[in-house]
Amino acid sequence: MVRTPLTPEERLRGERLGRLLREARGERSMVAVAASAGISAETLRKIETGRAPTPAFFTVAALAGALGLSMDELLGRCAPEPAAVPLIA
Structure with a gap:
């Protein structure tokens, strides 16, 4: 089975998720x-x-529970940023 390449947006969302989890983990060890x-x-x-x-x-849900984060918070902070819409003059 061939895996479809990730879009740049999917990669950015993954980076945001990783950053959020690192911040939430704080001083606690990764292990x-x-x-x-x-x-x-x-x-x-x-x-x-x-x-x-x-x-x-289920991995994300388990991590959210372990870190005391809500799934709503994760979704809100990892969702793609809205694209800038040019103003029509």
Whole structure:
């Protein structure tokens, strides 16, 4: 099975998700947060660095729970930024 290449927007969304998770993790170790979410530290590392820009929904939900984030907050902060619309004069 051939995997469809990610769009630039999908890559940016993955980078935003990774940045948000890193910020939410704070001083907690990657290993502790990953264990709490039931995933490997390597999976968390890949998500945080953007190397896994489209993690599974259940992985994101588990991380959100482990970090005390709501899914609404994650969605709001990782959604694509609206494109600038030129004003018609």
